[in-house]
Amino acid sequence: xxxxxxxxxxLQFLSxxxxxxxxxxxxxxxxxxNYGDAVYLxxxxxxxxYCKNNCYYCGIRAGNTRLDRYRLDQETILExxxxxxxxxxxxxxxxxGEDPFFTDDRLCGIVSEIHGRYPDCAITLSVGERSxxxxxxxxxxxxxxxLLRHEAASADLYRTLxxxxxxxxxxxxxxxxxxxxxYQVGAGLMVGAPGQTLEHLIEDLxxxxxxxxxxxxIGPYLRHADTPLGRSSASCAQGLEKSQxxxxxxxxxxxxRIMFPYALIPATTALGTIEHNGRELGLKAGANVVxxxxxxxxxxxxYELYDNKICTGEESAQCRSCLELRVMSAGYRIVTDIGDVxxx
Ligand code: 5AD
Ligand code: FES
Numbered sequence: 001x002x003x004x005x006x007x008x009x010x011l012q013f014l015s016x017x018x019x020x021x022x023x024x025x026x027x028x029x030x031x032x033x034n035y036g037d038a039v040y041l042x043x044x045x046x047x048x049x050y051c052k053n054n055c056y057y058c059g060i061r062a063g064n065t066r067l068d069r070y071r072l073d074q075e076t077i078l079e080x081x082x083x084x085x086x087x088x089x090x091x092x093x094x095x096x097g098e099d100p101f102f103t104d105d106r107l108c109g110i111v112s113e114i115h116g117r118y119p120d121c122a123i124t125l126s127v128g129e130r131s132x133x134x135x136x137x138x139x140x141x142x143x144x145x146x147l148l149r150h151e152a153a154s155a156d157l158y159r160t161l162x163x164x165x166x167x168x169x170x171x172x173x174x175x176x177x178x179x180x181x182x183y184q185v186g187a188g189l190m191v192g193a194p195g196q197t198l199e200h201l202i203e204d205l206x207x208x209x210x211x212x213x214x215x216x217x218i219g220p221y222l223r224h225a226d227t228p229l230g231r232s233s234a235s236c237a238q239g240l241e242k243s244q245x246x247x248x249x250x251x252x253x254x255x256x257r258i259m260f261p262y263a264l265i266p267a268t269t270a271l272g273t274i275e276h277n278g279r280e281l282g283l284k285a286g287a288n289v290v291x292x293x294x295x296x297x298x299x300x301x302x303y304e305l306y307d308n309k310i311c312t313g314e315e316s317a318q319c320r321s322c323l324e325l326r327v328m329s330a331g332y333r334i335v336t337d338i339g340d341v342x343x344x
Pocket of ligand 2: 293310311314318320
């Protein structure tokens with residue numbers, strides 16, 4: 001690998017023979033060298049929990065009939081942006097399930113409206129697999145960043161986490177299309193997913209090296225009771241133990257920072273869910289983005305990808321100030337500028 005860190009060294013770090021202190025110190029050194037103590041703020045708007053897919057791990061999968069479904073209308077989405085702008089957000093992340101209601105026309109309408117009202121803000125989309133033409137139209141409407149976790153670079157592992165109609169090659173095609181169109185692209189995965197080994201993570205790292213994404217999102221896999229993996233009583237279907245998942249996520253964050261010095265890497269909500277100070281630990285391990293929730297409080301519980309997701313009762317302003325304090329306590333500083341990736 002051209003990063004100067006070999007696969008065997010990575011395996012040593014990931015398996016905890018690090019030592020961890022050395023790994024986290026090196027990640028923090030590299031992050032400070034490139035980004036100082038800055039932590040970028042992204043406002044997350046979860047605008048639909050309808051999804052046509054049936055990923056075996058995800059709480060908003062189509063097959064979960066125990067969930068009340070919602071879609072935010074354009075006015076409500078714009079209201080979230082208005083609140084967010086006043087709180088200092090300069091990036092809005094529109095995230096949703098793969099909801100056929102949001103045709104290109106509808107979604108482009110929303111994107112161009114936000115773009116027109118907030119020309120100084122970046123619009124990030126996270127709405128799954130679409131056609132190249134669709135991605136191009138959304139780009140033309142003003143979207144500039146796109147988050148699409150690849151979930152697993154290994155075809156075998158991908159197959160055990162998704163039904164047959166979901167094809168890894170198509171997901172990878174989407175990521176390369178997005179890059180070619182000119183989006184800043186985010187990929188990523190869940191750590192400690194059922195069946196995932198350290199060798200799978202090495203495959204993920206190799207894939208990320210080829211893709212060279214601008215953003216990399218990782219968080220621990222957490223079970224959701226109303227999913228096939230969450231229902232399974234087989235212990236192998238539950239992935240790693242909680243403390244192992246936390247530790248492995250932190251180690252992988254640090255390895256990512258070392259391998260991708262310029263990447264924008266969030267300390268995710270899943271990390272804050274598995275451990276009360278998980279996001280602070282993530283920042284210290286190399287993460288440099290936080291994504292407080294800007295969704296209306298009355299729909300937040302319905303966007304439960306996994307059990308016990310945090311922040312479902314907090315107003316946007318509360319999440320914003322909560323994270324300000326958390327970032328400060330970890331020794332960093334929130335910056336509210338648009339926060340584009342530095343040049344590779
Ligand atoms: N645990 C952790 N992360 C999950 N995601 C979906 N379901 C779960 C879960 N049970 C992640 C996926 C998806 C992102 C939006 O949330 O990686 O890409
Ligand atoms: Fe939402 Fe802490 S980030 S309450």
